Amino acid sequence: MNAYVWVLLVACAGSALAAGTILARDTASPANRRAALLSLCASYWAACEIAWNTASDPAAVLLLVKLSAPGWIFVGPMAMDVLLAATEDVSARDRRALRVLYAAASLMLLLEWTAPWIHPAVVRTSWGWAYEFGPLFPAFYSITLTGIAWGLWRAGRHFVRTASPGERRQGGWVLAAIAVPLVIGSLTDGLLPFLGYQPPRFGTLSLALLSATITWSIHRYGYSLLAPGRFAPEILDALSDGVVLVRLNGDVRIANRAMGELVGRDVAALKGARLAELLPGVALAEVDEREGELVAAPDRRIPVSVSSSILRDKAGLPLGVVLVVRDMREVVDLRSRLVISSRLAAVGELAAGIAHEINNPIAYVRSNLSLLAQHWQTLGAEVGKTEQGPRLAEVCAEGDELIAESLGGVDRVAEIVRDVKGISHAGGGQRKLVSLNPILERVVRVASHQVDARIETAFGELPPVLAAPQELEQVFLNLVLNAGQATGAEGRIRIETRADGKDVEALVADDGAGIPPENLPRIFDPFFTTKPQGEGTGLGLAISYQIVRRHGGEITVASEPGRGTLFCVRLPVAEVD
Secondary structure: OOHHHHHHHHHHHHHHHHHHHHHHHOOOOHHHHHHHHHHHHHHHHHHHHHHHHOOOOHHHHHHHHHHOHHHHOOHHHHHHHHHHHHHOOOOHHHHHHHHHHHHHHHHHHHHHHHOOOOOOOEEEOOOOEEEOOOOOHHHHHHHHHHHHHHHHHHHHHHHHHHOOHHHHHHHHHHHHHHHHHHHHHHHHHHHHHHOOOOOOOOHHHHHHHHHHHHHHHHHHHOOOOOOOOOOHHHHHHHOOOEEEEEOOOOEEEEEOHHHHHHHOOOHHHHOOOEHHHHOOOOOOOOEEEEEEEEEEEOOEEEEEEEEEEEEEOOOOOEEEEEEEEEEOHHHHHHHHHHHHHHHHHHHHHHHHHHHHHHHHHHHHHHHHHHHHHHHHHHHHHHHHOOOOHHHHHHHHHHHHHHHHHHHHHHHHHHHHHHHHHHHOOOOOOOOEEEOHHHHHHHHHHHHOOOOOOEEEEEOOOOOOEEEOHHHHHHHHHHHHHHHHHHHOOOOEEEEEEEEEOOEEEEEEEEOOOOOOOOOHHHOOOOOOOOOOOOOOOOOHHHHHHHHHHHOOOEEEEEEEOOOEEEEEEEEEOOOOO
């Protein structure tokens, strides 16, 4: 067997393998079926050519040449059909032209089998057998060229109008894979033999090159312009939600890329995993939608929404369950913020009514206590002039302390009422351009007399912010006092400021006991406090949160039990004209 036959064997096997690969990608796609059929025709043509080049009888060789006609006589209309199917933009004129070309090729096939007008005879050559052309060969060749040219023209127009960057990158390879068979096949299998020269025929090998290019593009890009398929894997991997196909026994069969990213595993590692381990409590129902938790790691759970539906075959029998898993972390966070906002609104509504009722009795109680203090001082002065004055001096001093403590208590009640009322107000205090550093310096001076912990500062260069200074002092004083209560005498509080793009940040960190994880979502809730009864109202952080939000900023917290807490206040930089 000479080297030329080995070339034909490669062409035959390569075209058959490409046809199987293309068809296996999506048997329902018209473009895939047509591309696979074109490769099969090339494989059949190459198989016939192997047979006649290994035969010795000229009559048998001519018969095999004519039997190979279905593999090459329809190349023109089939190439046009493949190109049109790939564009998915076929006009009525295209369909009419395609029917005419198929009809003309069918007539040529009939004439090839019944008359010596295309291949009248064969001749022996050094590399095998060659054939001679009859008077109808130019007609057949014009059908082939017309089909290929029409298909390229229509596909080219569609490609220029709609091609994506990925399709443009692939388009050059596809164009080369079409041009090479057209040029090589035209020379070796058409023009040169028609002119009397008999070179080895490479038409089947060039068509195998086209089939190989389609197969390679599927492997390289996930799809091919000439055999695009249905893009099911590409669509699944493009989704931001996790998609999982679960067997009826609860094992994961297929998962998309987003699901792997949610779980923190490679997609291949998810195959065979148990659904009950990933999504405990989620049942394989006909149609169901519920919220649950995705176990990404033993100590990491992600809130998710899970929708499920049964996947059935064409006979209606269940194949498995398709689950769509949506990450709900942002939704849960937003939900938590809405709950806080609704609670603050409710407190504001209550405060509007309560403040008025409480302020009135507080006002006259304080007024009476102030008048009582004046009378007590007058009485003490008169008692001091009598003989019993020295003996009653201690009683008078104790009375002064009691009245002062009562006034302080009344003022504290009034302050609490003002704080509660402040939650319901849209704003308060005149705003102006200020720097956070002087505000924090005043806070440190005030707080240093009330906390035992060591306070450290690290102030950076800051642009100004538009704010009400007294309100910000209230925020930072509350944070520093909370930090002092969390650390004790041996603790350390660090206050740091820095610029971060269009925001400025103030950080208040302590090395105290920290906040338990279950309490973190509630620390900005009104009236929520972890302090012993009587030592806190639970309004400090709620009011601070509201003040920062009114300034267009954000306050966040990070804490680890036993290692301390960090509050970060972000405020937008003022726009200075």
